[in-house]
Amino acid sequence: MKLLWALTALLLSYFRADATTVPIIITEPSEVSNQTTAVLSCNLTNPNLPIKGSYWTHNEKPIDESRSDSTAAYTVYRLEKITYHNGGQYKCVFMTEPQVTKTIEVKTLPHVGAYKHSEHGNEMDKGVLTCVAHGHPLPTDWVWVKEKDGKTTPILNGTGDRYEIKSTPNKTILSINELSIENDIGDYICSGTNELGTVSDKIHLRVRSRLAALWPFLGIVAEVIILVTIIFIYEKRRKPDEVNDGSAPLKSNSTANHKDKNVRQRNSN
Amino acid sequence: MTSRRTRPPDGGYGWVVVASTFFIMGLTAAVLKNFGHFFLDIQSHFGVLTSTTSWVTSTTIAMFHIGAPAASALTIRFSQRVVIIAGGLLCSLGMLLASLDLSLPWLYLTMGVLEGTGISFSWVPAMSMVNHYFARWRPIAYALASSGECVFSMVFSPLFKWLIETYTWQGALLIISGLQLNLCVCGALMRPLETTLTTSEDDAAVLPSKRKVIFQCSLLKQPELLLYILFAIFAAAGFFIPTLFLVPFSTSLGIEKYWPAFILSVLAVADLAGRLFCGWLANMRLLRNLQLLVIVTTLTGVVLLLLPISHNFWAILGFSMLYGFLFGCLVALHVTSIVDIVTLEGFDSGLGLFMLFRSIGGFIGPPAGGWLVDQTNDYSAAFYLSGFCFISSAVFVVLVDRLVQRKKSAEAEGQQTGKVKRDTVTQEPFLEITLPD
Numbered sequence: 001m002k003l004l005w006a007l008t009a010l011l012l013s014y015f016r017a018d019a020t021t022v023p024i025i026i027t028e029p030s031e032v033s034n035q036t037t038a039v040l041s042c043n044l045t046n047p048n049l050p051i052k053g054s055y056w057t058h059n060e061k062p063i064d065e066s067r068s069d070s071t072a073a074y075t076v077y078r079l080e081k082i083t084y085h086n087g088g089q090y091k092c093v094f095m096t097e098p099q100v101t102k103t104i105e106v107k108t109l110p111h112v113g114a115y116k117h118s119e120h121g122n123e124m125d126k127g128v129l130t131c132v133a134h135g136h137p138l139p140t141d142w143v144w145v146k147e148k149d150g151k152t153t154p155i156l157n158g159t160g161d162r163y164e165i166k167s168t169p170n171k172t173i174l175s176i177n178e179l180s181i182e183n184d185i186g187d188y189i190c191s192g193t194n195e196l197g198t199v200s201d202k203i204h205l206r207v208r209s210r211l212a213a214l215w216p217f218l219g220i221v222a223e224v225i226i227l228v229t230i231i232f233i234y235e236k237r238r239k240p241d242e243v244n245d246g247s248a249p250l251k252s253n254s255t256a257n258h259k260d261k262n263v264r265q266r267n268s269n
Numbered sequence: 270m271t272s273r274r275t276r277p278p279d280g281g282y283g284w285v286v287v288a289s290t291f292f293i294m295g296l297t298a299a300v301l302k303n304f305g306h307f308f309l310d311i312q313s314h315f316g317v318l319t320s321t322t323s324w325v326t327s328t329t330i331a332m333f334h335i336g337a338p339a340a341s342a343l344t345i346r347f348s349q350r351v352v353i354i355a356g357g358l359l360c361s362l363g364m365l366l367a368s369l370d371l372s373l374p375w376l377y378l379t380m381g382v383l384e385g386t387g388i389s390f391s392w393v394p395a396m397s398m399v400n401h402y403f404a405r406w407r408p409i410a411y412a413l414a415s416s417g418e419c420v421f422s423m424v425f426s427p428l429f430k431w432l433i434e435t436y437t438w439q440g441a442l443l444i445i446s447g448l449q450l451n452l453c454v455c456g457a458l459m460r461p462l463e464t465t466l467t468t469s470e471d472d473a474a475v476l477p478s479k480r481k482v483i484f485q486c487s488l489l490k491q492p493e494l495l496l497y498i499l500f501a502i503f504a505a506a507g508f509f510i511p512t513l514f515l516v517p518f519s520t521s522l523g524i525e526k527y528w529p530a531f532i533l534s535v536l537a538v539a540d541l542a543g544r545l546f547c548g549w550l551a552n553m554r555l556l557r558n559l560q561l562l563v564i565v566t567t568l569t570g571v572v573l574l575l576l577p578i579s580h581n582f583w584a585i586l587g588f589s590m591l592y593g594f595l596f597g598c599l600v601a602l603h604v605t606s607i608v609d610i611v612t613l614e615g616f617d618s619g620l621g622l623f624m625l626f627r628s629i630g631g632f633i634g635p636p637a638g639g640w641l642v643d644q645t646n647d648y649s650a651a652f653y654l655s656g657f658c659f660i661s662s663a664v665f666v667v668l669v670d671r672l673v674q675r676k677k678s679a680e681a682e683g684q685q686t687g688k689v690k691r692d693t694v695t696q697e698p699f700l701e702i703t704l705p706d
Contacts, residue, residue, distance in 0.1 A: 122437050213368075213440025220447030224454055231457040 023047055025092065025102040032106040034196050036082055040104050042092035044073035052095040059088040059136075084111040084135030110135040112192040112199040120206050121184070127176040129203050131190035138169035139192030147202075148186040155188075179207045277613075282460060283402040283410065289455040290414035293353065293395040295421025296452050297360070297388040300445060301329060302422045304380075306429040310438040315373045325380050332385025333392070334628030340393035341621030349394035350459040356390025357452025359383055364446035368439045380442075391452050393624065397617050398459050400608055407608070408558070412548020412601040419541035419597075423534070488618050493610050493672045498626045500665035504566065504599070505630030507658035510638040510651050511573060511592060512536070515585075518648040524582050532586060536593035543597020551602060558609050559670040562602045563663050569595040570659030577649030610673060634658070 026043045044051070054075040056066040066077050075092055087108035094100045111134045121127030133139050144155040144165060155174065157165040164175040172190055185207050191200040277283075304326045312322045343352045363383030367376055395414070403410040432441035488494050515536070516529040551561055572595060576588040604620065611619040638651035 120434060120437075208435070208437050208440070210437070210440070213436040213443045217443045217447040220444070221450060224447075224450045227451075227454045228457050231454070235460070 023049075023094075023096075023100050025094075025100060027092070027102050027104050029104070031104065032079075032082070034107070034109075038079045038082060038106065040077045040079065040090055040092070040106075042075050042094075042102055044094050044100065047073045047094075047096070049096040054092065054094050057091045057093060058086070060091075062093075079106065082106060082108055084108050087136040089136070105136075107137060107196060108135050109196050110137075110139050110192050110194050110199055112139070112190065112201050114190065114201045114203045117202070118204050118206065120208055121176070121179045123181060123207055123209050124178055127179045127184065127205060127207070129174040129176075129188050129190070129205065130171065131192070131201055131203075132171050133169070133192045133199075135194075137194050139194045140169065141193040142167040142172040143191045143193070144172070144174050145189045145191070146186060147189055152189070176205075181207045181209060277402055277404040277407075278462070279403050279405050283406075285458055286398050286402050286460075287410050287414050289458040290395040290399050291417035291420075293391050293452060293455045294415055294417035295425075296449050296455070297392045298418040299421035299425050300449065301326070301333070301388060302418075303425045303429050304329070306426070306433060307438050307441075310433060311373075311376070314370075314438070317373065321373070325376055328377050328381030329385040329388070330631065331628065332382050333389045334624050334631070336386045336389030337393050337624030338618075338621035340390045341397070341617045343390070344394045344397055345617050348459075348461045349398045350456050350461060352394045353391050353456030353459055354453045356387045356392075356394075357450060357456055359387030359390060360449040360452060361387075361446045363387055364442050364449060368442035368446065370439045387449075387452075389624075391456070393617075393620060394459070395455075396604055396620060400605065400616055401462060401613060406552060407605055408551035408601065409548045411605050412544045412551075415600060415604075416541050416544050419537055419544065423537060488611055488615050489622065491611070493669050493676070494619060494622070496665050496669045496672070497607070497610055498623060500566075500662040500669065501603070501623055501627040502630035503658045503662035503665070504603070505627045506634030506637070507570070507573070507630075507655040507662065508596075509631055509635050510655040510658075511576075513635055514638060514642065514648050514651040515589065518577075518652075519582070519585050521648055522580065522585070524585070528582060532589050535586060536589050536596075539590045539593030540597040540600075543594035543599075544601045545597075546594075547598035547601040551605070557670065558602055558606045559666055559673065562599070562606055563666045563670065565595055565598045565602060566659050566663035566666060569599060570656040570663065573652050573656035573659060576652045576656075610669065630658075 024045045026045060028041045028043070029038070032038045032040070040056075042054075051071045051073060053067065053069045053071070055068065056063045056075070056077045063077070066075075068075060073094070075094070077090065077092070079086060087106045090104045090106055091101050092104075112131055113134075115130040115132065119127065119129055129144075131142075142165070146153045146155055155163050155165070157163065162177045164177070166173045166175075172192070174188065174190070176184055185205060188203045188205060189200050190203070191198050308322050311325070312318070315322075340352060340356075343355075360383075363379045366383065367379040369375075396411075399410050399414050400407060429441065429445075432444055436444065512533070515532060519529045519532060547561070547565070551558055556564075569592065572588060572591045576585070576592070579585045579588055604623075607619045607623060608616050634655075638654055641650040641654055642648055644650070
């Protein structure tokens with residue numbers, strides 16, 4: 001019995017020694033979810049090594065303003081306005097030998113936006129609509145919906161052989177083959193969902209007809225033909241007896257040029 | 270000996286010619302400047318690199334320069350009107366075929382070769398026409414006509430973007446083909462000048478076999494023209510570098526978003542102002558055209574050498590405005606100066622040779638600038654090179670001016686002996702031979 005107690009005491013003291021060599025960081029709060037402001041704090045309990053300073057990192061990138069040389073075992077970082085920009089993984093780092101860190105996750109609604117809110121496609125060609133997401137955590141689910149005249153129709157991968165959806169957590173691409181002017185013009189809504197909620201954006205698709213440019217072209221050609229005809233008729237009327245351009249008269253027997261010019265001419269009469 | 274001389278009307282119908290040239294410059298040079306809008310679409314359509322796509326523009330510019338002597342020769346043989354109309358048809362055909370979108374080599378052939386040749390056939394005779402129609406008012410007439418390039422360039426930039434968005438790039442090319450067909454209208458307006466002949470009977474044995482000279486290659490034997498062509502080569506090398514590197518340079522200084530593009534627009538406006546101002550200034554004849562050209566070229570070089578010291582947006586903007594203005598002045602002067610060097614009769618051939626050799630500078634300049642920037646890892650190097658090119662070209666102009674002045678004084682002596690007479694209006698010399706009746 002005494003041996004058992006001695007053994008237990010030995011084991012306990014061993015564990016307690018272990019416990020004193022591993023510092024524990026208490027984070028407050030442990031996780032930020034759907035809040036507009038937050039104060040992140042790290043409390044280093046039982047520090048047995050000297051603390052040279054501390055700083056915070058955001059998604060593995062050190063935050064310069066959070067650097068502190070204080071040897072306190074307590075550090076705070078304020079988040080004034082939480083948006084998808086500053087969501088992510090925050091780590092408090094105590095500069096000890098070796099370093100000790102703990103992570104606090106800041107979760108927000110994702111930001112879902114379209115590359116271009118107005119997309120153009122050519123008739124019978126392929127149309128590509130893209131939506132991207134930013135924030136943490138990234139959407140796990142993407143849904144495309146077509147809206148026309150107030151009615152919404154969901155689009156699934158492979159619907160009618162023309163639709164193709166390729167999704168990754170930060171991007172979703174909807175490809176429509178063989179665009180047609182009657183069926184495919186309209187608004188397309190992409191929705192990204194993460195554990196906090198769903199955010200959507202709308203894209204308007206316009207389909208251009210290949211022959212649309214033909215009419216302005218023919219109009220301009222007609223205008224050119226009319227103008228050139230008018231100019232040539234005018235030229236003919238101005239000088240009906242004028243010789244064609246390029247060939248000049250061999251001998252000039254007009255005396256009209258003598259007035260103000262220093263021309264010496266020999267007339268052949 | 271029979272000589273065919275045209276008398277510059279210096280006004281009257283000449284202003285119609287100026288208006289027509291205004292449109293021709295717009296429909297040719299401004300279209301060329303805005304080719305860049307098509308790059309992204311063509312690149313993604315064919316799935317090639319940017320450098321492959323930019324060969325289209327290079328081909329067009331190359332054909333523009335190579336076609337210039339041919340255009341000059343044809344202008345002399347036929348008339349400006351015929352050649353411009355032919356050029357308009359070529360341009361229009363080129364863009365029309367390009368819009369069919371058959372393949373990338375097809376684009377090189379249509380948008381590159383056909384379009385470039387068409388632009389050359391329209392631009393060169395138009396230049397020729399303006400210079401033939403004016404003597405006293407030549408600088409202003411030329412400046413007004415060449416400002417068409419600036420004005421149309423500013424209009425075409427948003428227009429092309431809108432056309433490509435609304436009609437696809439193939440449709441946009443089709444519509445631009447129609448627009449370029451208007452070159453034929455402009456050509457139709459180019460009424461040829463009435464020619465007066467002075468005939469004098471020389472030895473009866475000498476028959477006037479070749480009344481018209483097709484192309485005066487002999488002009489190259491004149492040292493003045495040779496030196497001027499050297500000026501053209503260096504100036505062309507300096508021309509294209511700043512516009513290429515201005516945007517990357519300002520971005521490297523931290524200027525972002527659309528402000529670098531704004532600098533380029535300011536440059537274009539300053540260009541227009543420079544052309545008009547210098548045309549008016551040259552018209553006042555306070556200095557010789559060539560002297561003015563020396564001053565302008567040297568100043569341009571100095572401004573470019575100083576540009577890299579700018580560290581913020583306003584400094585770059587200021588220097589760019591100055592550079593744009595001086596660039597416009599240079600453009601307003603450098604073609605009309607050819608008349609001072611080779612006289613009006615040799616002008617067409619001289620212009621063709623000038624354009625042909627200028628292309629050498631245009632081809633060497635940008636790659637040399639790019640290589641220097643890569644070597645020194647600093648965009649300033651490109652501006653230093655450009656400034657150096659301009660200042661060296663100014664040296665050539667000084668030499669040309671000296672030679673031309675010497676030739677003129679030799680003629681003045683000849684005048685005193687009665688052999689050489691000077692036309693009272695155009696100040697061009699002509700040889701007068703009188704035989705006893």
